[in-house]
Amino acid sequence: MISELVIDVQPQIISIAVLEDKNLVEFRKEVRDLSFSVGNIYLGRVKKMMPGLNAAFVDIGGEKGAFLHYRDLGGNINSLNTFLKKVFSEKRIPPIGKFLCSSAEVAKDISITDILKQGDNVLVQIVKEPIATKGPRLTSELSIVGRCLIVIPFGDRVSISLKIQSDKERIRLKQLVCSIKPKNFSVIVRTSAKGKQASELDKELKILVKRWNDNIVKLINSKSPSLIYEETGRVLALLRDNFDSSFEHIYINDENMFNEVRDYLSLIDPQKSNIVKLYKGEFPIFDNFVITKQLKSKFGKIITLKNGAYLVIEHTEAMYVIDVNSGNRLALTANTNQEDVIVDVNMSAAEEIAKQLRLRDMGGIIVIDFIDMYEQVNRQKLYDSMCNFMAKDRAKHHVFPLSKVGLMEITRKRIRPALDFNAMETCSVPLGKGTIKPSIFFTDMLDEKIKIVVKKMGVKEFSLHIHPYVAAFVKKGFFSLNMKWKIKYSVGIRIIPDQSLEILGYKFFNKKKEGINI
Known part of the structure; x- marks a missing residue:
């Protein structure tokens, strides 16, 4: 690949x-x-305590208060608060290596009001961008992310990514990082560190620690709310997290x-x-690079599959709902076992849905209404296949087996608003209203219709009536689209400009001038 x-x-x-x-x-x-990106670190001020939610709203400079839950305080919150008080009282940054970190773990059964009070200063990091009416979500377990390592100040642990399954490699990496790790910094070893040498990891670790030291000095002259550390831009972050040997070209x-x-x-x-x-x-x-065309084909409400089936994707306030439809697939395969056809449609739909979740960065709860299957072995096969299709997705997710009524639920972690791309175009006809399907796909759709007329209906001579503007395009040049269709399907086809049609309208007629219904 x-x-x-x-x-x-x-x-x-x-x-x-x-x-x-x-x-x-x-x-x-x-x-x-x-303004607000995942990974940014702010000096915030506790704006409002919410004991009922065991949470607090923190002012980090936005219109809406950012949300900090008790579970997101982290095990280092006592050390972090002590560090902040020392900075503001002494007007200097104490060397973190000589700082006496608190070894006391935060109890799980106490309230956030035992840790924070309204008006307190607190160092926080964004873990989820503002979505809809909600403000950013925060954590007090700060981290500086690199390609192979993640550095967490005010700790003293080394953790290895679970995706590194070799026990020998896990032991090697843990021993290596423990030997080079500075005091009072926890380190998480990412999957990209697999096979890396000590010199490479040591170089990155020093860069991450320096990044922390260079930015934390801003605290001395800062007043809440203030931006203390700005995460790498999204382009570089994507490279950092995804770049591997399979990348062949980067065009800018x-x-x-x-x-x-x-x-x-x-x-x-x-x-x-x-x-x-x-x-x-x-x-x-x-x-x-044919990206615009792919965007318009993949971001509509209706997604057509190659086998004639299609998906309908709806976004509600609480979840995404995806309906799988067979289209004309079942009608055209009447002599075939219907269960086999349904399985084939559901499998292709599952593969496309996994791509759509990743492409649109859809999150929260996704409910999929697959076509009903009667055999349990096929239901299990669909579930296993969906799990395999979702394996490429780096976002944290969970796939649930099909329910009794054929619904599959998927939960997927969302840290940014889901991507919305308008795939429709404004109607260009005078006095026309509303939107139409993207015109870039019109000739592709005509090609599919011609294929049905020739292959499935057996019509070898016919005329195609289309708008004069479209007809001029189809017949333009020596090796025109009209010529390509004649050669491709070995048929006699006449292109007739018809001013009575809409810009993207069309009609088929046989040689007796009888309309052909498709």
């Missing part, structure tokens, strides 16, 4: 697309002046971002720095 990263830099928005074998699998849009249409990404790649993988390319093409970068 070949992975590519395409970055479209515009004055207000940066769009990031990840391609796997030319297919769009991830898409992100980052507002360049976004902005010189400043090109230099920034190339410098960062030189740091984490010098041998791959030459894969970063500055795009200077005539066409928009997303059009050149």
Whole structure:
């Protein structure tokens, strides 16, 4: 599998697309002046205590108070509060290596009011961006994230990613990190550290610790609310978390971002720095790599599958609801075992749904209404397949087996608002109202209709009536679309401009001028 990263830099928005074998699998849009990003550390002030929720609202500078739950205080909250008081009283940053960290664990059965009071200063980090009417969600267990390591101040533990399954490698990494870890810093070893040498991990660890030391000095002259540490931009964060040997190309249409990404790649993988390319093409970068077309096909309410089935995706206040429909698949396969056809439709739907969750970054509760299957072995097969399709998803998720009525539930952790992309276009007909399907797919749809007329209905000579504008496009050039259709399907087809039709309207007629219903 070949992975590519395409970055479209515009004055207000940066769009990031990840391609796997030319297919769009991830898409992100980052507002360049976004105030609150996951990973940012703030000096906040407790605005309001909520004993009933065992939580507090913290002012970090936004219109809405950020939410800090008791469970998110972390085991180092006592040390963190002591450190803050010492900084404000002495007006200096005590060396964390010489700081006496509290060894007392925070009890699980006490109230947040025993730890924090209204008006207290507190160091917090964003773990979930504002979504809808909710403010950011916070934690007091601060962390500085790198490619292979995560550094957590005011602790003294070393943890290894569970995805590293080799006992020998886990022991090696733990011994290695314990030998280079500075005092009063906990370290989480990420999956990317597998196989790394001591020099590589030591270099990254020093960079992360320096990053903490360089930013924490801002506390001396800060008043709440203040930004203390700003997380790496989303482009670099995506590279940090996802970059591996499968990445073959990174295309960027902005010189400043090109230099920034190339410098960062030189740091984490010098041998791959030459894969970063500055795009200077005539066409928009997303059009050149056929990303715009994929976006419009994958972000609509209705998602069509290759086998004729389709999905309907609805977003409610509480959850996402996805309905699986067979389309004309069952009608066209009347002589085939219906259970087998249903299994095939459900399997293809499950694969596409797993892609959609990742592409749109859908989170919370997702309920899928699959087509009913009567055999238990097929229901289990669908559940196992969905688990396999979701294995590529890095977001924390859980797949539940099918219920008795054929519903499958999936929970997926969401840290940012789900991506919304308008796949419809404004109607261009004079006096027309509303929206229409993207015109970029109209000729593709005509191709599918011609295929049905020829292959399934057996019609070899017919005329296609379309709007004059579309007819001019279809017949343009020596090797036109009209010519391609004639050669592809070995048929006699006449393109008739018809002004009575809408811009994306069409009609088929046989050689007797009788309408063909598809």
